[in-house]
Amino acid sequence: MLRDGDHVPEFELEALDGRRIALSDLTGGGAALLVFVERDCPTSRMTLERLESLRTPFDAAGASVVAIHQDDAGVARRTMEDCGARYVAVCEPAPYETAAAFGVRTVPTAFLVDRDGTVTEVVEGWSKQDYDTIAARIASGIEVTGDAPLIKPGCASKNTLDAASLAAAASAPAFDEIEDMFERGWTDGLPVVPPTRPRVRRMLGDHDGNRSLGPVPPGMGELSLERLAACAVLAGCRPEYFDVVVTGAEAMLDPAFNLHGMTNTTHTTGTVFIVNGPVREHIGMNSGINAMGGWNRPNATIGRALRLVSGLTGQGRPGTLDRSALGQPGKISFCFAENEEASPWEPLSRTRGFDDGVSTVTVFSGDAPFSVSDHYSRDPEQVVKTIALAGAASFSPSVYPIAAQTVFVISPEHAATFAQAGWSKSELAQRIFDGSKRSVRDLLATGGEQGPFTAAMKPDEELAKWSSPDEVVVVVSGGPAGRFSAVLPPWVGFGLGSSMVTKAVTGSPA
Amino acid sequence: MDDLVSPFDDRILDATPPAGRLKSLSGKRVTLLSISKPKSAEFLDELQRLLADEHGATVSRAQKPTFTRPAPTEVSDDVIARSDAIIEALAD
Numbered sequence: 001m002l003r004d005g006d007h008v009p010e011f012e013l014e015a016l017d018g019r020r021i022a023l024s025d026l027t028g029g030g031a032a033l034l035v036f037v038e039r040d041c042p043t044s045r046m047t048l049e050r051l052e053s054l055r056t057p058f059d060a061a062g063a064s065v066v067a068i069h070q071d072d073a074g075v076a077r078r079t080m081e082d083c084g085a086r087y088v089a090v091c092e093p094a095p096y097e098t099a100a101a102f103g104v105r106t107v108p109t110a111f112l113v114d115r116d117g118t119v120t121e122v123v124e125g126w127s128k129q130d131y132d133t134i135a136a137r138i139a140s141g142i143e144v145t146g147d148a149p150l151i152k153p154g155c156a157s158k159n160t161l162d163a164a165s166l167a168a169a170a171s172a173p174a175f176d177e178i179e180d181m182f183e184r185g186w187t188d189g190l191p192v193v194p195p196t197r198p199r200v201r202r203m204l205g206d207h208d209g210n211r212s213l214g215p216v217p218p219g220m221g222e223l224s225l226e227r228l229a230a231c232a233v234l235a236g237c238r239p240e241y242f243d244v245v246v247t248g249a250e251a252m253l254d255p256a257f258n259l260h261g262m263t264n265t266t267h268t269t270g271t272v273f274i275v276n277g278p279v280r281e282h283i284g285m286n287s288g289i290n291a292m293g294g295w296n297r298p299n300a301t302i303g304r305a306l307r308l309v310s311g312l313t314g315q316g317r318p319g320t321l322d323r324s325a326l327g328q329p330g331k332i333s334f335c336f337a338e339n340e341e342a343s344p345w346e347p348l349s350r351t352r353g354f355d356d357g358v359s360t361v362t363v364f365s366g367d368a369p370f371s372v373s374d375h376y377s378r379d380p381e382q383v384v385k386t387i388a389l390a391g392a393a394s395f396s397p398s399v400y401p402i403a404a405q406t407v408f409v410i411s412p413e414h415a416a417t418f419a420q421a422g423w424s425k426s427e428l429a430q431r432i433f434d435g436s437k438r439s440v441r442d443l444l445a446t447g448g449e450q451g452p453f454t455a456a457m458k459p460d461e462e463l464a465k466w467s468s469p470d471e472v473v474v475v476v477s478g479g480p481a482g483r484f485s486a487v488l489p490p491w492v493g494f495g496l497g498s499s500m501v502t503k504a505v506t507g508s509p510a
Numbered sequence: 511m512d513d514l515v516s517p518f519d520d521r522i523l524d525a526t527p528p529a530g531r532l533k534s535l536s537g538k539r540v541t542l543l544s545i546s547k548p549k550s551a552e553f554l555d556e557l558q559r560l561l562a563d564e565h566g567a568t569v570s571r572a573q574k575p576t577f578t579r580p581a582p583t584e585v586s587d588d589v590i591a592r593s594d595a596i597i598e599a600l601a602d
Contacts, residue, residue, distance in 0.1 A: 042513065186517060200515045221519030230515040261578035312517040496578045 001103030002111060006119045008034075011098040013068065013090040016077050021090055027115045030062035031138060035110040036099055038070040039079045040175070041155035043126050046148060047108040049083040049198050050126075053145040054135055058087075061139045068092055070099065070107065070158045084198045094166060096159035106154040112137065126152040186234060188304065188311060188332055195230035203229040203239050207246070214253050217260030219315025223249060227313055228305075234312075235305035235333075240283050241298050243506045244361060248273050248306045248335075251363040256499040262365040262491055263316035268328045269491040269498075271310065272366040272407070273303055273335040274475060276349035277359030279505050280337040287337035289479030292369055292409065292486070294333065303335030328368040336477055342412035343476035344419035351425070351473075352502040359505040364407055364473075365498035366488035370394070374414065375483045380421040383414055384428065387485050388435025391472070392465045394489035398446045400438065400453065403467040404493030405500050408432060409486045411478040429472035436465035467493075473500065536566035538594040543585075545577040545600055554599050567595075 002008065012022040026032040035051065037044035051065050058065055065087040069076035076091050092098050102111065105124070112121035112134050121137065123130040128150050132143040158166065181192050193199070200209075209226030216223050225246065232245045252259055252271060262269050275285055286296035294300040311317045318327055340347045349360040372390035377383045387408060395402045410418075410428075418428050441459035444450065453463065466472060471493075478484070491497040532538055540561055544550045554571065561567040572589045574581035577600075581589075589596055 046513070195515045195517070197513045197515060219519075219522055221522045226515055227517055227519070230517045233515075234517060258579060260580060265578070308517060313519060315518075315522065492578060496576045 001105060001109075001122070001124075002119050003122060004119055008111065008113050008117045008119060009098075009101040010117075011101070013092050013098065014073070015088065015090050016073055016080070021088070023113075023117065026064060026066055026088070027113055027117060029115075030064070031112060031114050031120070032063065033058070033065045033110055033112050033134060034068055035066065036068045036070065036102070036104050036107050036157060037079075038107045038155065038158060039075050041107050043152045043154040044108045045079065045083055046152065047110075047126050048079065048085045050131070050144050050146050050148050052083070052085045052087070054131075054138075054142065055085075055087045057135070057139050057142040063138045064088060066090065068098065070096060082196055082198055084202060094158070096157070099157055099159040104157045105160055107157045108154050109157070110134070125154040181234075186312065188308060190332065192234040192308075193236050195233040199233045200226060200229045203232050203237065203242055205239055205242065207242070213246075213249055216253065216309055216314030217316070218263055218321045219313075221313040221315060223253070223309060223313050228309060231308040231312065232301075232305040234308055236297065236301040237305050238283075238297070238301075241302055241305075244275060244279060244283065244298075244302055244359075245305050247361040247503045247505045248302065248363060249309055251361055251501040251503045252306060252310070254501040254503075257363055257365065257501045258498045259310065259314070259316075262498050263310060263314070263322050265491065266323050266325045267491055268324055268326050268367050269365045270328060270330040270334055270367070271303075271306060272330065272364045272488055273306060274348060274362040274364065274407075275302075275335065275337045275359070276340065276347045276354075276362070277505065278357065279359035280340075285337040287339035287341075287477050291339065291477040291479070292334070292336045299335050299337070300333050303330075303333030306335070307331060307333055330366075330368050334366075334368075338475045339412060339477045342415065342480065344415055345425035345474070345476070348473070348475045349502065352500075354502065354504060360502050361505060362500060362502040364405065364488065364500045365491045366407055367394075367490070369409065369486040369488055371484050371486040373484050378417075380417050380423065381431075383417050384431045385435045387414070387487075388432045390485075391432055391487045392436040392438070394465070394487055395492075398443055398450060400443055400463045401465055401467055402490060402493045403471065403495075404490035404497060405471050405473055406466065406490045407473045407475060407488040409478065409488065410474055410476050411482060411485050412476060412480050413483045414485050415476045425474050426469070429474055430469045432472045432474075433464050433466055433469040437462045439463075532595055534565075535561065535595070538567050539592060540567040540569050540595045540597065541589050541593040542569060542571050543581070543589055543596055543598045544571065544573040545598065546573060546575065547577050547600060550599060557597070557599065 010023050015021050067089040069091045073091050080089050110123045111119050114120050121134045135142045177194050178191050207225045211225045213223045283298045285298045316322045354360050374383045374386040440454045440457045440461050443454050542554045558569045561569050574585050
């Protein structure tokens with residue numbers, strides 16, 4: 001193997017962008033740290049990630065870090081992305097003549113080459129001390145940063161393998177990281193993104209991964225921010241969504257929400273997240289067409305990340321501690337944004353006590369949407385009656401009252417009808433409340449499940465579905481065309497079930 | 511694949527194992543803990559009769575305030591203190 005003082009043989013390899021790069025291109029401006037790596041080698045991947053901390057100071061000193069991958073360009077590109085490494089990368093195909101010319105025996109092996117093409121330092125495997133020595137040669141005071149062991153051995157370099165071994169390695173079934181996630185039980189039935197340490201670190205950003213949000217019921221696994229970031233990676237979130245994910249988790253773990261009970265129940269209720277404020281636009285959430293239907297990355301993945309927290313960290317996986325008889329699609333993900341721009345009223349965040357301009361996440365224990373069409377009514381009194389009758393069927397048509405917060409998602413078209421009549425949001429809630437009233441006689445005549453209240457009342461007495469209009473929670477969302485609104489039916493009421501919780505998004509003024 | 515961050519808290523996965531199984535219910539103190547679901551009483555009355563008459567158990571009753579939240583510690587501590595076996599009785 002080449003050692004200090006040896007002259008490096010000339011070579012030319014293809015970079016990830018397709019350019020041909022020669023040794024003289026790399027050392028023309030100054031020293032070059034050439035690192036031979038291979039994706040299936042864990043030490044190689046760790047080294048690639050750690051050396052990113054040298055890229056900027058090396059660049060400032062006229063030097064460069066160069067990864068020489070013993071993989072094809074597609075694999076090399078994915079490796080660099082996974083490791084967060086943004087320095088130059090080239091690929092060397094079989095029979096790995098350049099590695100052989102350097103005498104490489106293991107990967108990773110690094111050669112610090114000066115502008116004359118002379119080797120000045122060599123590191124086999126990983127050695128923090130040796131890499132810090134290299135860093136200090138380029139610019140005093142710099143060192144490799146980040147968590148890493150002091151030493152870690154590497155793997156056999158591909159140029160040391162005979163033809164039969166190479167062929168066997170090439171024909172062996174590649175490690176399938178997607179199937180690995182299924183085998184570990186880290187999914188909700190759909191493929192997930194493996195939560196590698198570099199991905200989790202990028203998701204955390206400046207957050208302290210060791211900070212705990214507390215135990216997640218019902219299994220009581222501790223939710224560190226690192227574990228939350230892992231769930232966010234699994235779900236497919238981008239790092240810019242993480243503040244919303246953190247806020248959603250804080251809301252979900254608030255004792256008032258009662259995640260424990262609403263997970264264990266045989267009911268179909270799930271976690272519904274409603275987002276308000278500037279963060280919606282900042283991260284690209286959807287509050288328009290198909291607002292509650294997924295197919296938008298932040299909507300779909302934020303809701304999914306929080307379900308994974310409940311199902312994995314909290315062990316509330318359906319079929320184990322989640323005992324819902326039927327379940328519903330919202331148990332994969334249910335997160336949407338209020339269409340504040342189309343709403344004639346104050347946003348949910350204001351109604352919940354937060355100032356304008358504050359981004360919030362509200363969590364609600366709710367069922368799948370029960371949509372209702374009203375395309376023929378022109379009188380707002382008729383439209384609200386339609387919506388009220390739909391709400392009256394929540395939980396069970398004959399259980400009166402349910403006395404639980406119930407969310408009504410009003411479409412922009414319906415909202416415009418009410419606004420044109422001069423109705424405020426609270427007036428709409430009052431009219432929904434009033435429109436739900438039924439006589440005891442009528443309730444008893446419907447048969448089916450009867451609550452305990454009707455037995456003690458006179459036949460002509462009327463009951464509303466809720467104990468107060470305050471339990472009717474109105475939000476506006478959805479596309480500009482389509483006279484549909486929806487009820488999100490609640491879980492049990494009378495203070496026994498769950499209370500809606502709203503929290504301000506981190507970094508957003510409260 | 512190495513270097514993954516698990517979404518699980520592995521300490522919880524190794525938590526308390528199940529209690530040992532009784533060889534017989536005869537003479538044993540069995541508590542029926544109602545979770546306050548509708549019609550629980552009828553179901554538990556019949557269960558109590560079967561356990562006492564057909565298995566010789568000494569049966570007592572307990573109740574937690576609501577089925578929507580875990581039992582308060584004072585309820586679970588009391589039940590544990592006076593029982594050889596506990597049946598947390600659900601009804602749906």
